[in-house]
Amino acid sequence: MTFTLTIDEPRWDASVRTAAEQFPTVVPVIKGNGYGFGRERLARMSTRLGVDTVAVGTEAEIASVREGFDGTIVVLAPLTQEELNRLHPTTGRVIRTVAQADVVHRLAEPNSPDLEVILELDSPVHRHGVQLAELAELAAPLSSVRLAGIAMHLPSTGDRAHAVKSVHTALYELRRARVEFDTLWVSHLNARELRELGEAEPRLTVRPRVGTGLWLADRSTFTVTGTVLDARPVPHREAVGYRQRRLHGGTLVVVTGGTAHGVGLQGSSARGGLKDVLKGALMGAAHGVGWTPSPFRWAGKRLHYADVVHMQVSMLIVPAGVNPPAVGERLNCDVRMTISTFDEVVVSPALPGQEFAPGATFPAAS
Structure with a gap:
């Protein structure tokens, strides 16, 4: 007897696609327990969506996601000095996150690892990120780094005007410090806020990183x-x-x-x-x-x-x-799907081209 997750695959597939349409250039987030569905399953779904990039939580999650996705993988957890010394080779394009000034300086050194990185800035969440006051001193070393853009992890609720304003303030300070970038990676902006940001910043590519709003759009x-x-x-x-x-x-x-x-x-x-x-x-x-x-x-x-x-x-x-x-x-x-694990997952009916039959059961993936 088992604790079971049963997925109505065609309806779940449709709900994910509908949610993805609200976020042009969406970056699906595949981390932890894969929002209850398993990381491998979400990786395969991302491939079916046709996206070019997904995000994982940690370096350790890359291998499981790579089993079902061949595109670019962004690691959300910030690199530390210690991790720079023990990174393992990975398959395909992988972009890491940097959120500390000392790591930026290290990457700018001639003998540093050749990594493509995103610079994360501090936000109203204050989880991690480079302070805006540090940008002036980082402009020079960042010019020697393979910079794939700037990232901000914003609050999911609360004062939305304050959250959006923090993005515009950061963009102003980046330009004032003469930091060259063309892509902004953001978490927790809704479709309307993204659209307004795009209209205000037409030369900037905005990449929304979406997890809950994508995979759990229709429970x-x-x-x-x-x-x-x-x-x-x-x-x-x-x-x-x-x-x-x-x-x-x-x-x-x-x-x-x-x-x-x-x-x-x-x-x-x-x-x-x-x-x-x-x-x-x-x-x-x-x-x-x-x-x-x-x-x-x-x-x-x-x-x-x-x-x-x-x-x-x-x-x-x-x-x-x-x-x-x-x-x-x-x-x-x-x-709560983000902390749940299941003895089995039942998919019924399966979509054409999938490896399991309608009503098939199989162990839950990591």
């Missing part, structure tokens, strides 16, 4: 399910699970899908005020003892955990008076 085109392994009635005040929590009666259901699959894991959040801290503490405590609703659904409602989430299964409680699922039935599961 109705795929489903995640766990298989019921056991279902048994439990009397009122019966103790169950590792924590021996006493239930109010109902049906105890064991379903595939646990922490190893990404079920029951909580995403981090930024520190807020006292109210947010107290709320987070209460939610964390409730989650730790299994009191929060699970992501599994039955009869149109979310079921509650009967115990803390196990590694490969979850124990749920179906309230008394509700007809429970039978062993072998599947429960829909609302998961």
Whole structure:
């Protein structure tokens, strides 16, 4: 019995293509767990889209993406001095990201590795990037580097006017420092913002890097399910699970899908005020003892955990008076795709020319 991702391939394919049409010169992002679909599958889909460039998160992800994509690969993680000394040869064109002034100076030296790079600038996200005040001193060394453009990683929400303004400010400072470039690589600008940027900068090639908005554009085109392994009635005040929590009666259901699959894991959040801290503490405590609703659904409602989430299964409680699922039935599961892994992926029906048949199942890829 398995924790399964089922993809309606023609509909998912169509949703990805529709999303890609909103972003001319799109650079699909293929990183981590491949947004739940697997990096190899997204690489093959990128080939079918006909794009010339994709982006990966780290150097280690290049090999798996290269299995399904022959074009240019951009590595989003910035190079460090240490990594410059131990880069392994790669197949095809690979562009690295540089986000520190000392790395730029190193690459400009005569005996430095011959790499093609993108210079990442600081943005309102402040994750990493060269400061605008450093551009004047970097103009000369950058002229000796194979520069494939400038990059900015912007906020995905919040004050959009401020985010867009930060791009125009950066472009102004780049020109004032006399840094020569013709391509801007950006993350988290929507279609309208990209169009307006293109109109304001007609001589600049803008390459939007898109992940979530591309692969997860229409979540109705795929489903995640766990298989019921056991279902048994439990009397009122019966103790169950590792924590021996006493239930109010109902049906105890064991379903595939646990922490190893990404079920029951909580995403981090930024520190807020006292109210947010107290709320987070209460939610964390409730989650730790299994009191929060699970992501599994039955009869149109979310079921509650009967115990803390196990590694490969979850124990749920179906309230008394509700007809429970039978062993072998599947429960829909609302998961965060970027942290989820699956025992199998079911593709039905397959598209013409693919290597798997309609309804085929196969292990989930990395």
